[in-house]
Amino acid sequence: RGLATVLANAARPATDLTTRLDAVAAVFAARDQQSKEDEEKTRQELLVRVQRMTDRARRVADAEQITLKEGERLMKDVRAILDEAAAHDRKDFNDASAALRAQLEKVAPRVRDLREMDDWRRFANAQQQERLILEAETLVARSEEHTSELQSHSFISYAVFCLKKK
Numbered sequence: 001r002g003l004a005t006v007l008a009n010a011a012r013p014a015t016d017l018t019t020r021l022d023a024v025a026a027v028f029a030a031r032d033q034q035s036k037e038d039e040e041k042t043r044q045e046l047l048v049r050v051q052r053m054t055d056r057a058r059r060v061a062d063a064e065q066i067t068l069k070e071g072e073r074l075m076k077d078v079r080a081i082l083d084e085a086a087a088h089d090r091k092d093f094n095d096a097s098a099a100l101r102a103q104l105e106k107v108a109p110r111v112r113d114l115r116e117m118d119d120w121r122r123f124a125n126a127q128q129q130e131r132l133i134l135e136a137e138t139l140v141a142r143s144e145e146h147t148s149e150l151q152s153h154s155f156i157s158y159a160v161f162c163l164k165k166k
Helices: 002-062 068-086 091-165
Strands: none
Touching (some): 002 091, 068 091
16 A cells, blocks of 8 residues: 555656646747747748839839939848848749849849949039139139239338338
8 A cells, every 4th residue: 555655646746747848848839830920920021022122123113214312222222122032942032032133133224324424423523623623723823923922012112111211
């Protein structure tokens, strides 16, 4: 009877441990399931963002005129989202990314042309600035010449005054 009681009591902690272990395993399984659901939700949100970016890029590519600022912002946003999508190697992301790259290839030459035009405008403006600076330097030089002439005249006038006074 004592041995039977000891054996019965010995099985009880094992049952408690098994119950606790099952509870911990259930918590981990729930966390794993939640993590998978969150990851899938994040993927779906990213896929929607890639598709929206593709639509935005298509509108810009089809527009008659775009600004340099608008084109550069679009290219920056597209590159950022393509880098983010590159981490997901799935067919739906690959297809969406390919469509986005195609739109980027349409916009990139226009942005490059806008950059070149902006550089030329700055260059032309630089030539205008150089001409204005040259004119200002010429005026300063004339002013210095005029000032030294005035100083010479003042010196001569003072010398004449001093001689007349003697």
